[in-house]
Amino acid sequence: xxxxxxxxxxxxxxxxxxxxxxxxxxxxxxxxxxxxxxxxxxxxxxxxxxxxxxxxxxxxxxxxxxxxxxxxxxxxxxxxxxxxxxxxxxxxxxxxxxxxxxxxxxxxxxxxxxxxxxxxxxxxxxxxxxxxxxxxxxxxxxxxxxxxxxxxxxxxxxxxxxxxxxxxxxxxxxxxxxxxxxxxxxxxxxxxxxxxxxxxxxxxxxxxxxxxxxxxxxxxxxxxxxxxxxxxxxxxxxxxxxxxxxxxxxxxxxxxxxxxxxxxxxxxxxxxxxxxxxxxxxxxxxxxxxxxxxxxxxxxxxxxxxxxxxxxxxxxxxxxxxxxxxxxxxxxxxxxxxxxxxxxxxxxxxxxxxxxxxxxxxxxxxxxxxxxxxxxxxxxxxxxxxxxxxxxxxxxxxxxxxxxxxxxxxxxxxxxxxxxxxxxxxxxxxxxxxxxxxxxxxxxxxxxxxxx
Amino acid sequence: xxxxxxxxxxxxxxxxxxxxxxxxxxxxxxxxxxxxxxxxxxxxxxxxxxxxxxxxxxxxxxxxxxxxxxxxxxxxxxxxxxxxxxxxxxxxxxxxxxxxxxxxxxxxxxxxxxxxxxxxxxxxxxxxxxxxxxxxxxxxxxxxxxxxxxxxxxxxxxxxxxxxxxxxxxxxxxxxxxxxxxxxxxxxxxxxxxxxxxxxxxxxxxxxxxx
Numbered sequence: 324x325x326x327x328x329x330x331x332x333x334x335x336x337x338x339x340x341x342x343x344x345x346x347x348x349x350x351x352x353x354x355x356x357x358x359x360x361x362x363x364x365x366x367x368x369x370x371x372x373x374x375x376x377x378x379x380x381x382x383x384x385x386x387x388x389x390x391x392x393x394x395x396x397x398x399x400x401x402x403x404x405x406x407x408x409x410x411x412x413x414x415x416x417x418x419x420x421x422x423x424x425x426x427x428x429x430x431x432x433x434x435x436x437x438x439x440x441x442x443x444x445x446x447x448x449x450x451x452x453x454x455x456x457x458x459x460x461x462x463x464x465x466x467x468x469x470x471x472x473x474x475x476x477x478x479x480x481x482x483x484x485x486x487x488x489x490x491x492x493x494x495x496x497x498x499x500x501x502x503x504x505x506x507x508x509x510x511x512x513x514x515x516x517x518x519x520x521x522x523x524x525x526x527x528x529x530x531x532x533x534x535x536x537x538x539x540x541x542x543x544x545x546x547x548x549x550x551x552x553x554x555x556x557x558x559x560x561x562x563x564x565x566x567x568x569x570x571x572x573x574x575x576x577x578x579x580x581x582x583x584x585x586x587x588x589x590x591x592x593x594x595x596x597x598x599x600x601x602x603x604x605x606x607x608x609x610x611x612x613x614x615x616x617x618x619x620x621x622x623x624x625x626x627x628x629x630x631x632x633x634x635x636x637x638x639x640x641x642x643x644x645x646x647x648x649x650x651x652x653x654x655x656x657x658x659x660x661x662x663x664x665x666x667x668x669x670x671x672x673x674x675x676x677x678x679x680x681x682x683x684x685x686x687x688x689x690x691x692x693x694x695x696x697x698x699x700x701x702x703x704x705x706x707x708x709x710x711x712x713x714x715x716x717x718x719x720x721x722x723x724x725x726x727x728x729x730x731x732x733x734x735x736x737x738x739x740x741x742x743x744x745x746x747x748x749x750x751x752x753x754x755x756x757x758x759x760x761x762x763x764x765x766x767x768x769x770x771x772x773x774x775x
Numbered sequence: 776x777x778x779x780x781x782x783x784x785x786x787x788x789x790x791x792x793x794x795x796x797x798x799x800x801x802x803x804x805x806x807x808x809x810x811x812x813x814x815x816x817x818x819x820x821x822x823x824x825x826x827x828x829x830x831x832x833x834x835x836x837x838x839x840x841x842x843x844x845x846x847x848x849x850x851x852x853x854x855x856x857x858x859x860x861x862x863x864x865x866x867x868x869x870x871x872x873x874x875x876x877x878x879x880x881x882x883x884x885x886x887x888x889x890x891x892x893x894x895x896x897x898x899x900x901x902x903x904x905x906x907x908x909x910x911x912x913x914x915x916x917x918x919x920x921x922x923x924x925x926x927x928x929x930x931x932x933x934x935x936x937x938x939x940x941x942x943x944x945x946x947x948x949x950x951x952x953x954x955x956x957x958x959x960x961x962x963x964x965x966x967x968x969x970x971x972x973x974x975x976x977x978x979x980x981x982x983x984x985x986x
Contacts, residue, residue, distance in 0.1 A: 549981050683859065
């Protein structure tokens with residue numbers, strides 16, 4: 324009896340040339356199938372060891388996120404998740420997702436309706452309190468400011484971007500809603516205000532500047548020149564330094580004798596508010612954003628309106644701006660408000676020379692408007708100490724930025740659909756099917772030619 | 776910067792123009808003693824007009840009964856509350872006279888009771904010093920009018936109740952001393968006077984401009 328090998332050999336040797344070639348190719352194909360099976364086994368092993376491929380993408384939306392987070396954390400530990408936000412996640416949800424990232428889950432997200440928004444609130448150097456609010460948002464977006472009691476104000480972002488507002492009596496936190504994004508900021512500290520020093524000649528502008536600031540709650544020292552020999556003093560004007568004064572207000576050239584001390588004070592961090600006629604004194608002009616001033620353009624005597632009160636005031640335009648001066652306000656071609664930094668301090672110069680008319684002759688709200696405006700000038704330069712608040716409520720001043728910081732940039736929809744590669748479970752199924760097919764083909768090939 | 780303009784209040788009743796030479800004498804004194812920029816001529820301004828608010832210092836005087844119109848009352852209240860200074864002087868120097876009785880009634884109807892100004896108040900020291908309070912006038916010393924030497928002036932105090940000040944600013948000052956007669960002399964006469972009687976008027980203006 325012949326062995327199987329003899330039969331196989333005789334079978335081959337007993338064939339014609341074409342059949343022999345076909346048989347060799349068939350044997351080669353069987354070897355190829357064996358190699359394929361081996362490769363598929365290695366691939367399956369690698370897959371089993373966690374190399375290559377990706378897990379299934381678990382998906383959630385803003386509405387289902389809280390439930391999904393629980394499931395992803397406690398039941399199934401998905402390798403990849405994707406969240407489609409239609410508004411910014413809460414702090415807890417955001418941090419939970421970040422924790423999943425830390426635990427090895429690939430977290431992707433998308434949210435085309437989330438607009439980049441940032442909110443900053445700074446306490447204003449003003450005894451009346453209040454905060455300066457700055458919101459950065461895309462041009463054209465509608466910004467709604469609100470606190471826990473409801474909406475406070477709204478504004479549309481101009482072309483250059485950003486909205487600034489003053490909120491007189493803020494609560495602990497403030498929200499800025501821009502579309503689907505709500506930025507929240509909390510007051511982190513309060514200010515320690517010192518006194519103000521007002522220097523000027525006897526006149527209505529000096530009198531009403533002092534009155535407005537005192538009504539606002541500032542403690543004011545003043546030196547008001549009445550004659551070359553006579554000065555009306557309020558408070559004790561001693562050292563001009565940041566330990567005593569938050570700001571110095573100079574209305575005219577009568578303060579020239581103090582110019583050197585005021586210069587030192589500003590350079591050490593103090594604030595200076597200058598009325599433009601003060602720059603007629605060269606030593607004061609050296610501190611100012613504008614080294615000169617134009618001739619006074621007298622008002623027309625009409626009462627200042629509530630809507631544009633400063634339009635009805637006399638101005639001494641600010642001229643000769645120094646290179647680092649910043650123009651804050653103009654009337655036509657004339658600069659009426661400018662500012663600069665000087666050492667560690669700041670200087671703001673106003674070209675409005677009879678703002679007292681605003682208060683006296685303006686509309687119903689004129690006294691309050693005048694006080695607020697003047698207090699704003701002071702606040703923009705004032706030196707203040709800061710006191711940290713004890714406990715600060717949680718906030719999220721830039722939701723989109725922190726989301727990107729924690730989870731990485733958003734994944735565009737196409738990338739999510741493409742998945743970035745085959746799902747691991749699907750791949751395993753395909754591998755198994757391919758393995759079975761290859762083995763079956765190799766076995767069938769061998770059996771049909773009589774080999775075992 | 777705005778110059779100081781001396782304004783006399785015109786009101787609908789009474790004789791508001793009863794001391795026509797007074798503005799020139801006070802303007803002269805302010806220019807003489809101080810460096811305050813002052814307009815060389817005064818103006819008169821209707822108490823019921825918006826123009827009133829362009830003049831934060833206003834002098835009001837007269838001999839006759841004072842009955843403000845509603846518009847005058849409204850303006851006067853707003854004027855004082857916004858920081859204006861009104862000097863009201865009884866040209867009769869007579870506490871039983873019609874001006875005193877009607878003017879004080881109008882003032883107190885608007886602002887509440889007139890308060891006595893202490894004689895050490897800043898208004899007596901802000902430029903010239905008057906140790907004994909308001910200087911007496913020749914009309915008091917000569918026994919005219921009510922034949923009294925009035926030792927005090929009266930005021931409506933206004934101002935913030937926060938900060939260093941607690942409603943201590945005089946918004947309206949009332950006098951029975953008849954400074955309207957005392958200072959209503961021909962300007963040329965001042966040269967012949969041994970003492971300038973208008974010095975207290977300078978204090979009034981300096982106070983109004985500095986507080």
